[in-house]
Amino acid sequence: MAAATSHNVIVSAQSHRWNSKNSRLDRRTANVRLVSVGSCCSGNRKLGLVCASGSQSSVIDPVHLPSNGKGDHSPKKSSESSLILIRHGESMWNEKNLFTGCVDVPLTPKGVDEAIEAGKRICNIPIDVIFTSAMIRSQMTAMLAMMQHRRKKVPIITHKESEQAQSWSKIYSEDTKEQSIPVITAWQLNERMYGELQGLNKQETADRFGKEQVHEWRRSYDTPPPNGESLEMCADRAVSYFKDQVVPHLTAGKHVMVAAHANSLRSIIMHLDKLTSQEVISLELSTGIPMLYIFKEGEFIRRGSPVGPSEASVYAYTRNLATYRDTLDSMVQ
Numbered sequence: 002m003a004a005a006t007s008h009n010v011i012v013s014a015q016s017h018r019w020n021s022k023n024s025r026l027d028r029r030t031a032n033v034r035l036v037s038v039g040s041c042c043s044g045n046r047k048l049g050l051v052c053a054s055g056s057q058s059s060v061i062d063p064v065h066l067p068s069n070g071k072g073d074h075s076p077k078k079s080s081e082s083s084l085i086l087i088r089h090g091e092s093m094w095n096e097k098n099l100f101t102g103c104v105d106v107p108l109t110p111k112g113v114d115e116a117i118e119a120g121k122r123i124c125n126i127p128i129d130v131i132f133t134s135a136m137i138r139s140q141m142t143a144m145l146a147m148m149q150h151r152r153k154k155v156p157i158i159t160h161k162e163s164e165q166a167q168s169w170s171k172i173y174s175e176d177t178k179e180q181s182i183p184v185i186t187a188w189q190l191n192e193r194m195y196g197e198l199q200g201l202n203k204q205e206t207a208d209r210f211g212k213e214q215v216h217e218w219r220r221s222y223d224t225p226p227p228n229g230e231s232l233e234m235c236a237d238r239a240v241s242y243f244k245d246q247v248v249p250h251l252t253a254g255k256h257v258m259v260a261a262h263a264n265s266l267r268s269i270i271m272h273l274d275k276l277t278s279q280e281v282i283s284l285e286l287s288t289g290i291p292m293l294y295i296f297k298e299g300e301f302i303r304r305g306s307p308v309g310p311s312e313a314s315v316y317a318y319t320r321n322l323a324t325y326r327d328t329l330d331s332m333v334q
């Protein structure tokens with residue numbers, strides 16, 4: 002079934018999944034509401050991909066590109082900004098199929114590759130500020146992805162845990178600051194706390210407690226795992242943080258990347274895509290897949306996952322993304 006309003010589309014889908022195979026929203030078989038998917042230029046609706054309306058103002062302005070002698074890059078007010086969400090690459094406990102939650106484990110070599118691949122996909126998309134969780138796997142992912150970015154700004158973790166940390170990490174050159182991207186780390190974006198499941202093998206837990214029970218702990222909105230956080234509890238901190246700390250940057254015209262976790266991101270996507278507590282059950286996020294939203298006039302418009310840096314449709318999302326990519330092209334000529 003498919004009913005559509007101008008910015009709201011209901012599709013038949015069971016699994017609302019951002020996956021690594023086709024890198025786009027994959028639809029299966031139950032009702033899932035997709036927000037702002039809209040129609041492509043050709044009139045064909047593609048999940049997660051929309052062609053340009055062609056009416057937006059410059060998206061590159063807040064990035065402060067240095068003048069390359071081919072034009073003036075002085076900041077102008079932008080009416081839209083981009084938001085990239087990315088779940089960390091495969092962690093060493095993902096590989097072992099262990100419940101991880103708030104245990105701070107690093108990426109595997111495959112996770113490193115996923116982060117690098119993700120970076121290639123978003124290397125032409127403007128990024129002014131990065132948020133990560135307090136956990137190493139999301140920070141590794143953000144840093145590795147940024148190594149691929151064509152703008153070559155340096156991502157720098159901000160340290161505000163004490164006055165001394167703040168003053169000792171001060172940068173004394175405006176030019177150097179200009180060539181940096183602040184990375185803000187926040188525990189509120191951490192993975193949901195998995196309680197007494199942390200460190201347990203997922204398959205063994207399903208064998209012991211039953212598949213249905215474990216599925217409810219993992220995917221339901223309001224059933225917490227034993228002594229852990231439900232998605233609702235996780236949303237309480239992650240979505241509040243997103244609204245209080247991330248949205249103001251977007252409103253100011255900054256382009257933002259958030260590197261976080263399966264469940265902190267599920268709660269944020271639930272909020273952005275206005276999913277119900279039933280619909281969020283089938284929302285699955287693969288590791289290392291960047292997801293792009295455009296923030297415009299207070300609305301989040303989901304634009305799918307860029308497949309590659311030169312994928313034409315990415316730059317058909319908005320004229321502004323194409324302009325930004327063209328500016329990067331001209332800088333390397």
Ligand SMILES: O=C(O)[C@H](O)COP(=O)(O)O
Binds near residue numbers: 100102195263264
């Ligand atoms: O914490 C974990 O184990 C994973 O990062 C996410 O687990 P899930 O797929 O069980 O939500």
